Amino acid sequence: MIQVHNVTKRFGDFVALDDVSIDVPDGSLTALLGPSGSGKSTLLRVIAGLEQPDHGEVEVGGEAATHLPAQKRDVGFVFQHYAAFKHMTVRDNVAFGLTIRKRPKDHVKSKVDELLELVGLAGFQNRYPAQLSGGQRQRMALARALAIEPRVLLLDEPFGALDANVRADLRAWLRRLHDEVHVTTVLVTHDQEEAMEVAGNLVVLRDGRVEQTGSPRDVYDHPANDFVMGFIGPVSRLDGALVRPHDLLLSDEPVDGAEEAMVARVVHLGFEVRVELVRTGGEEVVAQLTKAEADTLELRDGAIVWLRSPLPRDPGVGVVGKTRDAVG
Amino acid sequence: MARLTLRVVALGYLGALLVVPVAVVFYRTFENGLGAVWDSVTTPAAISAFWLTLEVALIAVPLNAIFGVLAALALVRGRFPGKRLFDALIDLPFAVSPIVVGLALLLVWGVDGWFGGLGVQVIFSVPGIVLATIFVSLPFVAREVAPVLREIGDEQEQAAATLGANGWQTFRRVTLPAIRWGLVYGVVLATARAIGEFGAVSVVSGKIAGETETLTLLVEKRFQNFDLAGAYAASALLAAIALVTLAAMTILNRRREEST
Ligand SMILES: Nc1ncnc2c1ncn2[C@@H]1O[C@H](COP(=O)(O)OP(=O)(O)O)[C@@H](O)[C@H]1O
Ligand SMILES: [Mg+2]
Numbered sequence: 001m002i003q004v005h006n007v008t009k010r011f012g013d014f015v016a017l018d019d020v021s022i023d024v025p026d027g028s029l030t031a032l033l034g035p036s037g038s039g040k041s042t043l044l045r046v047i048a049g050l051e052q053p054d055h056g057e058v059e060v061g062g063e064a065a066t067h068l069p070a071q072k073r074d075v076g077f078v079f080q081h082y083a084a085f086k087h088m089t090v091r092d093n094v095a096f097g098l099t100i101r102k103r104p105k106d107h108v109k110s111k112v113d114e115l116l117e118l119v120g121l122a123g124f125q126n127r128y129p130a131q132l133s134g135g136q137r138q139r140m141a142l143a144r145a146l147a148i149e150p151r152v153l154l155l156d157e158p159f160g161a162l163d164a165n166v167r168a169d170l171r172a173w174l175r176r177l178h179d180e181v182h183v184t185t186v187l188v189t190h191d192q193e194e195a196m197e198v199a200g201n202l203v204v205l206r207d208g209r210v211e212q213t214g215s216p217r218d219v220y221d222h223p224a225n226d227f228v229m230g231f232i233g234p235v236s237r238l239d240g241a242l243v244r245p246h247d248l249l250l251s252d253e254p255v256d257g258a259e260e261a262m263v264a265r266v267v268h269l270g271f272e273v274r275v276e277l278v279r280t281g282g283e284e285v286v287a288q289l290t291k292a293e294a295d296t297l298e299l300r301d302g303a304i305v306w307l308r309s310p311l312p313r314d315p316g317v318g319v320v321g322k323t324r325d326a327v328g
Numbered sequence: 329m330a331r332l333t334l335r336v337v338a339l340g341y342l343g344a345l346l347v348v349p350v351a352v353v354f355y356r357t358f359e360n361g362l363g364a365v366w367d368s369v370t371t372p373a374a375i376s377a378f379w380l381t382l383e384v385a386l387i388a389v390p391l392n393a394i395f396g397v398l399a400a401l402a403l404v405r406g407r408f409p410g411k412r413l414f415d416a417l418i419d420l421p422f423a424v425s426p427i428v429v430g431l432a433l434l435l436v437w438g439v440d441g442w443f444g445g446l447g448v449q450v451i452f453s454v455p456g457i458v459l460a461t462i463f464v465s466l467p468f469v470a471r472e473v474a475p476v477l478r479e480i481g482d483e484q485e486q487a488a489a490t491l492g493a494n495g496w497q498t499f500r501r502v503t504l505p506a507i508r509w510g511l512v513y514g515v516v517l518a519t520a521r522a523i524g525e526f527g528a529v530s531v532v533s534g535k536i537a538g539e540t541e542t543l544t545l546l547v548e549k550r551f552q553n554f555d556l557a558g559a560y561a562a563s564a565l566l567a568a569i570a571l572v573t574l575a576a577m578t579i580l581n582r583r584r585e586e587s588t
Contacts, residue, residue: 050486070489077490083483087505096501097491141487148491 001026007056016042018208029178029185031195034205040188044154049073061151076145080157082137084129091125097148115143135166153185171198192232204228236286238309245288247310252297258306266299357564368561376538377546385522388461392518396469404477421466429463430531452534460528465518472514476507509584520573
């Protein structure tokens with residue numbers, strides 16, 4: 001378990017973290033999600049002890065850690081650019097934390113072999129990092145971090161430097177690995193899709209503040225504000241309010257509460273169809289339908305349809321109602 | 329055509345200014361046969377000068393290696409007030425003429441100097457030569473190691489810390505291996521400078537034959553005394569040391585490029 005209480009961190013005059021508090025439950029995989037520069041890495045580094053907060057407390061595994069140096073925190077940290085020890089073999093890299101702890105040689109050897117098996121690098125023991133691909137280097141870095149049996153595993157954009165295919169593979173792999181090892185994990189990413197796919201918990205950051213926390217589904221369905229809504233998925237704007245394009249309703253005849261709009265373009269993306277509409281005032285809106293829905297409507301460029309925005313799904317906390325109030 | 333001309337000019341320049349003079353030293357040295365050379369580099373004064381030069385280098389270079397690594401770490405990893413000034417100060421020995429260094433040491437440690445009353449014999453003895461040599465060969469290691477440290481960044485060191493390594497363990501197992509070629513290269517350069525230093529040493533040594541006379545001072549003395557053959561022989565010894573250093577640097581440079 002990790003608890004961060006009211007942490008503030010400044011770099012000179014710049015406030016990188018502004019009174020941030022989060023709870024990371026035991027055994028969870030939590031994603032810190034936010035645009036670049038929002039303070040995700042700084043928060044992760046404060047948890048690891050690589051950065052000292054100006055205010056606030058950090059607890060790791062129920063133990064006060066604010067004043068513990070990184071080397072005493074028992075956290076596994078994985079860097080975006082691997083931070084592999086270049087002059088050491090894969091075996092020595094993974095064994096590093098254990099040799100520092102003066103574990104017996106045969107124990108180290110079997111532990112290293114076991115971990116390399118786990119991350120799919122069995123047989124690579126005697127290679128040097130320069131002889132591995134980016135994805136392999138990152139898996140080695142993960143094995144190195146896991147070797148010390150850390151209380152928590154902290155990953156800073158671990159797949160950020162890899163190309164799209166490898167990224168997708170490693171995401172799925174990390175998910176499975178977490179199901180197997182169950183170590184409390186915090187993953188930093190600016191990619192909402194990655195966060196939604198891998199994490200069981202999201203913490204959305206902006207400008208050094210926590211905007212919202214919750215499960216991916218919660219945050220997607222009930223975003224706390226326009227920023228979260230826009231960051232976590234596609235949005236359309238209707239009279240100043242944000243709606244999900246797939247929540248917009250279209251029909252080919254007048255309905256109660258609907259308005260006329262003209263189809264400007266229909267984009268077929270396989271199962272999904274994106275419809276670009278122009279409203280009577282000239283405002284453009286994008287709606288998203290399934291292929292079947294689009295087929296029944298027989299949409300053509302220039303056709304007139306009736307457009308209705310959805311009812312608030314959750315009266316009282318409804319997104320549309322709330323954002324409308326906020327916008328005016 | 330233009331490139332060929334350029335090459336000829338460059339080679340001609342190097343040849344006339346560097347290669348020919350060094351070659352002539354060797355030629356003149358061995359002109360009168362090996363026996364004469366052997367005799368003049370094995371006189372008691374020559375042997376003593378050789379060992380003194382070695383001894384001074386063996387004290388000055390390790391001290392500068394340690395200082396150089398610490399200074400590079402402070403410059404690249406440290407955050408402290410006056411860092412820019414410290415950075416500039418390290419280059420002072422490159423900027424100040426060696427003869428000025430010698431005079432300055434005389435002012436500080438001489439009989440009438442600030443520390444002259446301490447009762448330690450520094451000027452006109454080995455400690456003075458060591459001090460002068462440390463001064464002139466000080467920047468090399470720091471200047472070779474600092475860019476390497478900057479290039480490797482601090483993520484490997486941070487990774488080591490999260491894995492439980494303390495400061496010393498991180499230095500020993502992660503930082504030092506990463507900077508080793510830069511360090512060795514700096515040490516080679518500092519050694520060459522230490523062995524070849526003349527100006528600063530000449531002011532503080534007192535030039536007592538068999539006691540405070542280094543190889544460069546011996547060359548000068550023989551030259552002044554019209555013992556040209558002897559001067560050439562001692563010069564050839566110094567030049568040979570320099571050539572070995574050059575060869576070592578070339579090999580190390582190749583190793584360094586391969587390892588990155
Ligand atoms: N060591 C530092 N010195 C000065 N500014 C920093 C430092 N580290 C981070 N920052 C600043 O703090 C802000 C947050 O950085 P970071 O936590 O790395 O963001 P993220 O990981 O979300 O992209 C950025 O504006 C960055 O420039
Ligand atoms: Mg970051």
